[in-house]
Amino acid sequence: MPSSGANVDVMALNLTGTASLAEELDKKLMVVLRDGRKIIGTLRTFDQFSNVVLEHALERVIVGKRFADVPLGLYVIRGENVVLLGQIDDDKERETTEGLLERVGVDEILELKQEREEDDRLRAGVSRALRKPTEWDD
Amino acid sequence: MPSGAKTPRPWDRSPATDVQPLSLQLFFSFFKTLVGKEVVVELKNGARSSLGRARPADLAIRGTLHSVDQFLNVKLLQVTVDDRENFPHMQSVKTCFIRGSVIKYVQLPASEVDTELLQDATRREMAQQKQN
Numbered sequence: 001m002p003s004s005g006a007n008v009d010v011m012a013l014n015l016t017g018t019a020s021l022a023e024e025l026d027k028k029l030m031v032v033l034r035d036g037r038k039i040i041g042t043l044r045t046f047d048q049f050s051n052v053v054l055e056h057a058l059e060r061v062i063v064g065k066r067f068a069d070v071p072l073g074l075y076v077i078r079g080e081n082v083v084l085l086g087q088i089d090d091d092k093e094r095e096t097t098e099g100l101l102e103r104v105g106v107d108e109i110l111e112l113k114q115e116r117e118e119d120d121r122l123r124a125g126v127s128r129a130l131r132k133p134t135e136w137d138d
Numbered sequence: 139m140p141s142g143a144k145t146p147r148p149w150d151r152s153p154a155t156d157v158q159p160l161s162l163q164l165f166f167s168f169f170k171t172l173v174g175k176e177v178v179v180e181l182k183n184g185a186r187s188s189l190g191r192a193r194p195a196d197l198a199i200r201g202t203l204h205s206v207d208q209f210l211n212v213k214l215l216q217v218t219v220d221d222r223e224n225f226p227h228m229q230s231v232k233t234c235f236i237r238g239s240v241i242k243y244v245q246l247p248a249s250e251v252d253t254e255l256l257q258d259a260t261r262r263e264m265a266q267q268k269q270n
Contacts, residue, residue: 019205019213021235030231034183034240038227050211050237062226083183083240084199086217086231093230100226 021046024087029054032083038062040088041075050079061109063116067101068109158208164263168256169206169244177203178245179212179236196242197225199234210238 024043031039031052041054057075061068097103104112158166180198198221201214213235219228 019207019211019235024235030227032183032227036183048209060227079237080239082237083181083197084234084236086228086234088230089232092232096226096229100229 021050021052021085024085028088028090030060030086030088031077032086033077033081034083035081039072039075039077040069041072043085047079050082050085052077052079052082052085061106061113062101063109063112065101066104066109066112067097068104068106070106160263160267162208162210164259165210166206166208167259169203169210169212172246172250173203173205175203175247175250176200177214177247178243179214179241180243180245181236182240182242195221195224197221197228199228199236201234204233207238210241212236212238212241212244 021043025045027043029041029043031041031054033039038060039054039057040060041057043052044055045053054075054077057072058069059072061070178198178200181196183197197219199214199217199219201217204213204215206212213233215233217228217232217234219225222229
Protein backbone atom coordinates (compact mmCIF):
# COMPACT_ATOMS: atom_id res chain seq x y z
CA MET A 1 0.00 0.00 0.00
CA PRO A 2 1.73 3.27 -1.04
CA SER A 3 2.33 5.79 1.74
CA SER A 4 0.01 8.78 1.60
CA GLY A 5 2.79 11.11 2.69
CA ALA A 6 2.05 10.91 6.43
CA ASN A 7 5.03 9.79 8.46
CA VAL A 8 3.30 6.76 9.92
CA ASP A 9 2.21 3.52 8.28
CA VAL A 10 -1.54 3.54 8.66
CA MET A 11 -1.79 -0.16 7.86
CA ALA A 12 0.49 -1.00 10.79
CA LEU A 13 -2.08 0.41 13.21
CA ASN A 14 -4.50 -2.39 12.41
CA LEU A 15 -4.65 -5.59 14.38
CA THR A 16 -5.57 -8.63 12.34
CA GLY A 17 -9.32 -9.07 12.10
CA THR A 18 -10.06 -5.52 13.26
CA ALA A 19 -12.47 -3.68 10.99
CA SER A 20 -10.95 -0.46 9.82
CA LEU A 21 -11.61 2.22 7.29
CA ALA A 22 -7.87 2.67 6.78
CA GLU A 23 -7.98 0.25 3.86
CA GLU A 24 -10.60 2.42 2.16
CA LEU A 25 -8.53 5.62 2.21
CA ASP A 26 -8.37 7.34 -1.19
CA LYS A 27 -10.95 4.92 -2.54
CA LYS A 28 -14.25 5.85 -4.14
CA LEU A 29 -16.94 5.07 -1.60
CA MET A 30 -20.72 5.22 -1.42
CA VAL A 31 -21.90 6.36 2.01
CA VAL A 32 -25.50 5.54 2.86
CA LEU A 33 -26.96 7.82 5.51
CA ARG A 34 -29.73 7.25 8.02
CA ASP A 35 -32.09 9.51 6.07
CA GLY A 36 -31.61 7.33 2.99
CA ARG A 37 -29.25 9.63 1.10
CA LYS A 38 -26.38 8.14 -0.88
CA ILE A 39 -23.23 10.24 -1.06
CA ILE A 40 -20.41 9.10 -3.33
CA GLY A 41 -16.89 10.46 -2.98
CA THR A 42 -13.23 9.73 -2.31
CA LEU A 43 -12.50 8.91 1.33
CA ARG A 44 -9.86 11.26 2.62
CA THR A 45 -10.10 10.80 6.36
CA PHE A 46 -12.08 9.13 9.15
CA ASP A 47 -12.06 8.70 12.91
CA GLN A 48 -13.30 6.31 15.58
CA PHE A 49 -16.79 7.82 15.45
CA SER A 50 -17.03 7.05 11.70
CA ASN A 51 -16.93 10.78 10.92
CA VAL A 52 -15.61 10.94 7.35
CA VAL A 53 -14.36 13.46 4.88
CA LEU A 54 -15.21 12.81 1.23
CA GLU A 55 -13.61 14.69 -1.62
CA HIS A 56 -15.32 15.30 -4.99
CA ALA A 57 -18.55 14.22 -3.35
CA LEU A 58 -21.88 13.92 -5.12
CA GLU A 59 -25.31 12.82 -4.04
CA ARG A 60 -26.88 10.11 -6.18
CA VAL A 61 -30.62 10.69 -6.12
CA ILE A 62 -32.55 7.64 -7.31
CA VAL A 63 -36.30 7.70 -8.00
CA GLY A 64 -37.56 4.42 -9.39
CA LYS A 65 -35.38 3.62 -12.39
CA ARG A 66 -34.11 7.18 -12.89
CA PHE A 67 -31.20 8.90 -11.17
CA ALA A 68 -29.06 12.01 -11.18
CA ASP A 69 -25.80 13.01 -9.49
CA VAL A 70 -25.83 16.30 -7.58
CA PRO A 71 -22.27 17.65 -7.14
CA LEU A 72 -21.36 18.57 -3.55
CA GLY A 73 -17.60 19.16 -3.46
CA LEU A 74 -15.73 18.55 -0.18
CA TYR A 75 -18.02 16.96 2.38
CA VAL A 76 -17.71 16.19 6.09
CA ILE A 77 -20.21 13.62 7.34
CA ARG A 78 -20.85 13.21 11.06
CA GLY A 79 -20.53 9.56 12.04
CA GLU A 80 -23.88 9.22 13.81
CA ASN A 81 -25.65 9.60 10.44
CA VAL A 82 -23.65 6.88 8.74
CA VAL A 83 -25.31 3.54 7.99
CA LEU A 84 -22.73 1.99 5.74
CA LEU A 85 -19.73 2.75 3.57
CA GLY A 86 -19.51 0.67 0.41
CA GLN A 87 -16.53 0.42 -1.88
CA ILE A 88 -17.65 1.24 -5.42
CA ASP A 89 -16.65 -1.34 -7.98
CA ASP A 90 -16.24 0.74 -11.17
CA ASP A 91 -17.40 -1.98 -13.55
CA LYS A 92 -20.45 -2.81 -11.45
CA GLU A 93 -21.21 0.88 -11.13
CA ARG A 94 -21.16 1.30 -14.89
CA GLU A 95 -23.56 -1.65 -15.19
CA THR A 96 -25.89 0.04 -12.73
CA THR A 97 -25.74 3.58 -14.08
CA GLU A 98 -25.86 2.56 -17.75
CA GLY A 99 -27.80 -0.70 -17.69
CA LEU A 100 -30.16 -0.77 -14.72
CA LEU A 101 -30.92 2.92 -14.29
CA GLU A 102 -31.60 5.88 -16.55
CA ARG A 103 -29.61 9.10 -15.99
CA VAL A 104 -31.68 12.30 -16.06
CA GLY A 105 -31.02 15.96 -15.27
CA VAL A 106 -30.74 17.25 -11.70
CA ASP A 107 -33.85 19.45 -11.95
CA GLU A 108 -35.89 16.57 -13.31
CA ILE A 109 -34.83 14.14 -10.58
CA LEU A 110 -35.56 16.63 -7.80
CA GLU A 111 -39.03 17.17 -9.24
CA LEU A 112 -39.60 13.40 -9.49
CA LYS A 113 -38.42 13.01 -5.90
CA GLN A 114 -40.88 15.59 -4.64
CA GLU A 115 -43.72 13.95 -6.54
CA ARG A 116 -42.77 10.55 -5.10
CA GLU A 117 -42.66 11.94 -1.56
CA GLU A 118 -46.05 13.62 -1.92
CA ASP A 119 -47.40 10.36 -3.29
CA ASP A 120 -46.03 8.45 -0.28
CA ARG A 121 -47.54 10.98 2.13
CA LEU A 122 -50.95 10.67 0.45
CA ARG A 123 -50.73 6.90 0.55
CA ALA A 124 -49.80 6.90 4.23
CA GLY A 125 -52.69 9.23 4.99
CA VAL A 126 -55.19 7.07 3.10
CA SER A 127 -54.03 3.82 4.69
CA ARG A 128 -54.24 5.44 8.11
CA ALA A 129 -57.82 6.57 7.45
CA LEU A 130 -58.80 3.10 6.24
CA ARG A 131 -57.34 1.35 9.25
CA LYS A 132 -59.58 0.62 12.22
CA PRO A 133 -58.77 3.00 15.04
CA THR A 134 -57.30 1.35 18.14
CA GLU A 135 -57.10 2.86 21.58
CA TRP A 136 -53.41 3.61 21.26
CA ASP A 137 -53.48 5.02 17.74
CA ASP A 138 -53.08 8.76 17.50
CA MET B 139 5.88 7.73 17.26
CA PRO B 140 8.36 8.57 14.48
CA SER B 141 11.65 10.06 15.69
CA GLY B 142 12.09 13.80 15.43
CA ALA B 143 8.32 14.52 15.49
CA LYS B 144 7.31 17.64 17.39
CA THR B 145 3.56 18.06 17.90
CA PRO B 146 1.76 14.70 17.80
CA ARG B 147 -0.56 14.70 14.76
CA PRO B 148 -4.06 13.21 15.16
CA TRP B 149 -3.02 10.11 13.25
CA ASP B 150 0.11 9.65 15.35
CA ARG B 151 -1.69 9.41 18.66
CA SER B 152 -2.71 5.96 19.82
CA PRO B 153 -6.40 5.19 19.27
CA ALA B 154 -8.89 6.41 21.88
CA THR B 155 -8.74 4.21 24.92
CA ASP B 156 -12.51 4.01 25.29
CA VAL B 157 -12.59 0.47 26.52
CA GLN B 158 -15.89 -1.23 25.89
CA PRO B 159 -17.83 -2.92 28.69
CA LEU B 160 -16.94 -6.58 29.29
CA SER B 161 -20.23 -7.74 27.75
CA LEU B 162 -19.32 -6.06 24.47
CA GLN B 163 -15.82 -7.49 24.60
CA LEU B 164 -17.41 -10.92 24.69
CA PHE B 165 -19.35 -10.17 21.51
CA PHE B 166 -16.24 -8.73 19.89
CA SER B 167 -14.38 -11.97 20.61
CA PHE B 168 -17.37 -14.00 19.48
CA PHE B 169 -17.56 -12.22 16.13
CA LYS B 170 -13.84 -12.62 15.64
CA THR B 171 -14.40 -16.38 15.62
CA LEU B 172 -16.82 -15.91 12.73
CA VAL B 173 -14.39 -14.09 10.44
CA GLY B 174 -14.47 -15.79 7.05
CA LYS B 175 -18.00 -17.12 7.48
CA GLU B 176 -21.09 -15.97 5.61
CA VAL B 177 -23.53 -13.84 7.59
CA VAL B 178 -26.59 -11.73 6.86
CA VAL B 179 -26.71 -8.33 8.53
CA GLU B 180 -30.12 -6.73 8.90
CA LEU B 181 -30.01 -2.99 9.43
CA LYS B 182 -32.17 -0.53 11.31
CA ASN B 183 -32.44 1.80 8.35
CA GLY B 184 -36.15 1.39 7.62
CA ALA B 185 -38.12 4.34 8.99
CA ARG B 186 -39.36 3.79 12.52
CA SER B 187 -43.13 4.03 12.69
CA SER B 188 -45.89 3.79 15.25
CA LEU B 189 -48.34 0.90 15.30
CA GLY B 190 -50.61 0.36 12.36
CA ARG B 191 -48.56 2.02 9.63
CA ALA B 192 -46.93 0.28 6.68
CA ARG B 193 -43.14 0.34 7.05
CA PRO B 194 -40.48 0.37 4.33
CA ALA B 195 -38.30 -2.74 4.48
CA ASP B 196 -35.00 -2.80 6.35
CA LEU B 197 -31.92 -3.46 4.29
CA ALA B 198 -30.51 -6.99 4.70
CA ILE B 199 -26.96 -7.54 3.46
CA ARG B 200 -25.40 -10.97 2.92
CA GLY B 201 -21.63 -11.28 2.80
CA THR B 202 -18.48 -12.87 4.17
CA LEU B 203 -17.36 -11.41 7.48
CA HIS B 204 -13.97 -9.83 6.91
CA SER B 205 -13.43 -8.06 10.20
CA VAL B 206 -15.09 -6.61 13.28
CA ASP B 207 -14.00 -3.98 15.81
CA GLN B 208 -14.67 -3.09 19.43
CA PHE B 209 -17.74 -1.05 18.45
CA LEU B 210 -19.06 -4.10 16.58
CA ASN B 211 -18.68 -2.27 13.27
CA VAL B 212 -18.33 -4.98 10.62
CA LYS B 213 -16.74 -5.20 7.22
CA LEU B 214 -18.27 -7.61 4.73
CA LEU B 215 -16.84 -8.93 1.47
CA GLN B 216 -18.70 -10.18 -1.61
CA VAL B 217 -21.89 -8.49 -0.52
CA THR B 218 -25.25 -9.18 -2.08
CA VAL B 219 -28.60 -7.69 -1.24
CA ASP B 220 -31.59 -9.98 -1.43
CA ASP B 221 -34.12 -7.20 -2.01
CA ARG B 222 -32.38 -5.61 -4.99
CA GLU B 223 -35.40 -3.74 -6.29
CA ASN B 224 -35.67 -1.45 -3.30
CA PHE B 225 -31.93 -0.92 -3.01
CA PRO B 226 -30.53 -0.50 -6.54
CA HIS B 227 -27.54 1.51 -5.30
CA MET B 228 -26.14 -1.59 -3.60
CA GLN B 229 -25.52 -3.22 -6.98
CA SER B 230 -22.24 -1.36 -7.46
CA VAL B 231 -20.90 -2.29 -4.02
CA LYS B 232 -18.93 -5.49 -3.36
CA THR B 233 -17.23 -4.62 -0.06
CA CYS B 234 -18.80 -2.60 2.69
CA PHE B 235 -18.15 -1.30 6.17
CA ILE B 236 -21.27 -1.25 8.36
CA ARG B 237 -21.48 0.95 11.43
CA GLY B 238 -22.28 -1.16 14.50
CA SER B 239 -24.93 1.24 15.78
CA VAL B 240 -27.23 0.59 12.80
CA ILE B 241 -27.19 -3.20 12.98
CA LYS B 242 -30.42 -4.78 14.16
CA TYR B 243 -29.67 -8.49 13.58
CA VAL B 244 -26.79 -10.64 12.44
CA GLN B 245 -27.89 -14.00 11.04
CA LEU B 246 -25.24 -16.67 11.62
CA PRO B 247 -24.65 -20.17 10.28
CA ALA B 248 -25.71 -22.46 13.13
CA SER B 249 -22.94 -24.93 12.34
CA GLU B 250 -20.29 -22.31 13.10
CA VAL B 251 -21.45 -21.51 16.60
CA ASP B 252 -20.53 -23.68 19.57
CA THR B 253 -23.29 -22.64 21.93
CA GLU B 254 -21.76 -24.51 24.87
CA LEU B 255 -18.48 -22.64 24.53
CA LEU B 256 -20.45 -19.41 24.23
CA GLN B 257 -22.41 -20.15 27.40
CA ASP B 258 -19.20 -20.96 29.29
CA ALA B 259 -17.59 -17.73 28.10
CA THR B 260 -20.67 -15.80 29.20
CA ARG B 261 -20.65 -17.37 32.64
CA ARG B 262 -16.96 -16.54 33.04
CA GLU B 263 -17.53 -12.96 31.94
CA MET B 264 -20.46 -12.50 34.33
CA ALA B 265 -18.44 -13.97 37.18
CA GLN B 266 -15.64 -11.52 36.38
CA GLN B 267 -18.08 -8.65 36.29
CA LYS B 268 -19.44 -9.59 39.70
CA GLN B 269 -15.92 -9.43 41.12
CA ASN B 270 -15.31 -5.90 39.76
